[in-house]
Amino acid sequence: MEKNTEVLVIGSGPAGYTSAFRCSDLGLKTTLIESYSRLGGVCLNFGCIPTKALLHISKTLNIFSDLSNNGIIDTNININISKLYSWENKIINRLSFNLSKLALVKRINVIYGVGKFISDNSIIVNDVNNNNIIVKFKYAIIATGSSPIKLSIVNDDSKLWYSNDAVLIKNIPDKLLIIGCGIVGLEVANIYSSFGSIVDVVDISNKIMSMLDIDVVDFFLKSMKNKINIIKNTKIISIENRDNGFLVFMQSPSSDISSKFYSNVLVSIGRYPNTKLLALDKAGVELDDNNFIKVDDQMRTSNSNIYAIGDVVGYPMLAHKGIHEAYVASEVIAGFKHYFNPRIIPCILYTDPELSWVGMTEKDCKKNNIPYQVSLYPWSSSGKSIIINSTKGITKLIFDKRTNKIIGGVIIGANSSELLGELSLAIEMGCDAEDISLTIHAHPTLSESINFSVKMFLGNFTDFINVN
Numbered sequence: 001m002e003k004n005t006e007v008l009v010i011g012s013g014p015a016g017y018t019s020a021f022r023c024s025d026l027g028l029k030t031t032l033i034e035s036y037s038r039l040g041g042v043c044l045n046f047g048c049i050p051t052k053a054l055l056h057i058s059k060t061l062n063i064f065s066d067l068s069n070n071g072i073i074d075t076n077i078n079i080n081i082s083k084l085y086s087w088e089n090k091i092i093n094r095l096s097f098n099l100s101k102l103a104l105v106k107r108i109n110v111i112y113g114v115g116k117f118i119s120d121n122s123i124i125v126n127d128v129n130n131n132n133i134i135v136k137f138k139y140a141i142i143a144t145g146s147s148p149i150k151l152s153i154v155n156d157d158s159k160l161w162y163s164n165d166a167v168l169i170k171n172i173p174d175k176l177l178i179i180g181c182g183i184v185g186l187e188v189a190n191i192y193s194s195f196g197s198i199v200d201v202v203d204i205s206n207k208i209m210s211m212l213d214i215d216v217v218d219f220f221l222k223s224m225k226n227k228i229n230i231i232k233n234t235k236i237i238s239i240e241n242r243d244n245g246f247l248v249f250m251q252s253p254s255s256d257i258s259s260k261f262y263s264n265v266l267v268s269i270g271r272y273p274n275t276k277l278l279a280l281d282k283a284g285v286e287l288d289d290n291n292f293i294k295v296d297d298q299m300r301t302s303n304s305n306i307y308a309i310g311d312v313v314g315y316p317m318l319a320h321k322g323i324h325e326a327y328v329a330s331e332v333i334a335g336f337k338h339y340f341n342p343r344i345i346p347c348i349l350y351t352d353p354e355l356s357w358v359g360m361t362e363k364d365c366k367k368n369n370i371p372y373q374v375s376l377y378p379w380s381s382s383g384k385s386i387i388i389n390s391t392k393g394i395t396k397l398i399f400d401k402r403t404n405k406i407i408g409g410v411i412i413g414a415n416s417s418e419l420l421g422e423l424s425l426a427i428e429m430g431c432d433a434e435d436i437s438l439t440i441h442a443h444p445t446l447s448e449s450i451n452f453s454v455k456m457f458l459g460n461f462t463d464f465i466n467v468n
Helices: 014-025 041-045 048-069 081-105 183-194 214-224 319-333 362-367 383-387 416-429 433-437 448-458
Strands: 002-010 030-034 109-119 122-127 132-142 146-148 175-179 198-202 229-231 235-242 245-251 258-262 264-267 271-273 306-308 347-349 354-359 372-378 394-400 405-413
Touching: 002 014, 002 109, 014 030, 014 041, 014 081, 014 132, 014 319, 030 132, 041 048, 041 081, 048 081, 048 183, 109 132, 132 319, 175 183, 175 245, 175 258, 183 198, 183 347, 214 354, 214 394, 214 405, 245 264, 306 319, 347 416, 354 416, 362 372, 362 405, 372 448, 394 448, 405 416, 405 433, 405 448, 416 433, 416 448, 433 448
Parallel strands: 002 030, 002 132, 030 109, 132 306, 175 198, 175 264, 198 229
Antiparallel strands: 109 122, 122 132, 146 271, 235 245, 245 258, 347 354, 354 405, 372 394, 394 405
């Protein structure tokens, strides 16, 4: 079977479906290939959406625990795993159905199957019915995402989890080991800790979240201290399979090899781009040394008719970055002179408390010889944070001393992810401190912490003794 299309999109994650929808909106005949049985990619089916759903439950459990500790409610909460999984699936199915409906309305031809290039303008897809379909295209957009890196020292086992397995909620382990202290590892640790698991997180590095300033990391780790046990600068030597778990041997530079038993082990040591099975050499698409697809600032590959977006083009591996790239690639194909050149890309760790950051850090300023000043507002003084029992938080802003413009910020605390948009917009628009200070923020809200931090920088904040 042979089909023709103007634009072929490979992968239906956030980057893929966004580019397909945008191409269709621009009047281009579009075909979308997806290897899973439903649209949404890893993000919708196993990543962003299910983890945030579980983190919502996790935070709700923490709220109940706080109320119970204050004697306001008296209840024992038991988690029904089957009901939880059903609720989680209902969310995924609803969002996936909406994508399928949009694809239908936008007249996008969706093919469920696995494809690989056979030339610079054609691909062969083995669909779910085991039919081989050749699709010829004028343009292609590669959005095949990434996969978790496997751990070589242990064989696959149902008790050994990767990120996709952790959201399936097969069981709640008595003791869970997470190897890797990145965003995925910390979020899963937060989930299972609130569900009742004893969680250890082991990382080979001595520095956690090394892209952030040390004061921010220290504050965050202290806020997580009673929830999870983070073991830094420790190497996993071996893992022995047992009937009901794993015996894990580990060692730090200052100690002998020790062993500990865990019911389950989650491996979260990074991700690699899904480029290996695409036969990109036949399409003239070049990879870098880490197998990411090389692109220019219009998301164009070494083949001028093929574009790549999302995780396959490199770090940061974030859905919102891929979505932005999707708009650029689609609009360039349609003839617009658009470029991917963002000033900032926001990042969020959806733990409890949340850790959200955007723009430059102090380390960045020092590295680039930018004269800067920091203003830090503690949430322990915020009326709203006291009300919701989220006083373990900070709003830290960084200003360019030459212009008083905000150039970076970190917010730790409940729903800090929802506050980050204001900082992102302020940096993109080149706002100075006075712009934010003169903007009235509703009271009592968490967003006031941004206004308060700015006023502290300007030296006109009335609720503290000014130091400026």
